Amino acid sequence: MFPWALRHLPGPHQEIFRYQKAVRGFICQEIIRNKLRAPEAPKNFISCYLAQITKAMDDPVSTFNEENLIQVVIDLFLGGIDTTATTLHWALIYMVQYRAVQEEVQQELDAVLGAAQAICYKDRERLPYTHAVLHEVQRLSSVVAVGAVRQCMTSTCVCGYPVPKGTIILPNLASVLYDPECWETPRQFNPRHFLDKDGNFMPNKAFLPFSAGHRMCPGDQLARMELFLMFATLLKTFRFQLPEGSPGLRLEYIFGGTLQPQPQEICAVPRLSSTCPGTREEGL
Numbered sequence: 211m212f213p214w215a216l217r218h219l220p221g222p223h224q225e226i227f228r229y230q231k232a233v234r235g236f237i238c239q240e241i242i243r244n245k246l247r248a249p250e251a252p253k254n255f256i257s258c259y260l261a262q263i264t265k266a267m268d269d270p271v272s273t274f275n276e277e278n279l280i281q282v283v284i285d286l287f288l289g290g291i292d293t294t295a296t297t298l299h300w301a302l303i304y305m306v307q308y309r310a311v312q313e314e315v316q317q318e319l320d321a322v323l324g325a326a327q328a329i330c331y332k333d334r335e336r337l338p339y340t341h342a343v344l345h346e347v348q349r350l351s352s353v354v355a356v357g358a359v360r361q362c363m364t365s366t367c368v369c370g371y372p373v374p375k376g377t378i379i380l381p382n383l384a385s386v387l388y389d390p391e392c393w394e395t396p397r398q399f400n401p402r403h404f405l406d407k408d409g410n411f412m413p414n415k416a417f418l419p420f421s422a423g424h425r426m427c428p429g430d431q432l433a434r435m436e437l438f439l440m441f442a443t444l445l446k447t448f449r450f451q452l453p454e455g456s457p458g459l460r461l462e463y464i465f466g467g468t469l470q471p472q473p474q475e476i477c478a479v480p481r482l483s484s485t486c487p488g489t490r491e492e493g494l
């Protein structure tokens with residue numbers, strides 16, 4: 211009821227405020243750095259936003275101001291870091307768990323990309339299996355199992371159910387990602403969910419890890435790009451496996467806002483390939 215009171219109460223949550231202060235300080239420095247640059251050449255999000263503040267200066271209802279700029283940058287950091295990094299963690303864990311899938315991805319990468327050093331996002335069109343595997347990682351790991359809390363602004367009706375104005379909505383994204391009517395083996399890792407019978411990539415309308423509608427994740431395109439480039443590059447360069455003597459993987463998640471894998475060790479072994487002559491196989 212009194213969220214502001216938390217700031218004045220002692221306890222471990224005070225650490226959050228200390229981190230928040232540090233992040234705000236960093237963003238303020240970036241804003242100052244951008245202000246010192248030539249205004250006619252906005253180069254990044256902060257400089258474009260600053261230009262917008264100047265443009266909307268005479269608009270009494272404008273929401274463009276420095277306080278909002280700081281908060282939007284914080285939102286982008288908050289929304290974009292843990293989600294993408296956690297998905298990549300799951301991707302590597304599944305590749306260790308499903309060795310045959312890892313090998314098939316690597317065969318496809320080798321066959322299609324050959325000696326090419328850098329992978330680009332457009333390559334996904336020629337890598338249907340790799341693309342499908344990454345989608346299946348996102349589906350099964352369901353890192354944002356429950357989407358952001360929303361409030362209904364007007365009374366409405368969804369599938370015959372009345373939803374009054376003011377209702378708090380918690381979208382259960384996992385229910386779609388594991389819907390037995392939409393997926394052949396909803397609780398099993400199965401890249402075929404995203405492949406047709408000829409091995410072409412096949413989208414599925416129930417693939418909604420970024421949610422849907424007006425308030426769906428604004429970073430979905432960036433996240434897809436980051437995930438593809440990092441996953442394909444890592445799999446092309448390394449073989450992922452358990453360290454010797456490991457008792458095996460633990461696949462149960464930890465709930466920490468996102469559904470995270472448990473801390474555990476896996477090895478990245480450089481792959482012997484024609485692109486890296488003389489590379490030795492060593493655990494990293």
Ligand code: HEM
Binds near residue numbers: 289359427
């Ligand atoms: C695998 C990566 C990601 C997943 C699974 C994910 C998922 C989601 C989901 C489910 C929502 C809630 C949408 C809704 O309420 O309908 C959301 C919101 C949001 N995401 Fe992402 N996201 C990812 C990456 C990113 C990235 C890279 C950014 C930015 C750089 C980002 C920024 C945001 C922001 C700012 C919101 C809040 C939007 C709003 O309140 O209108 N996300 N994300």
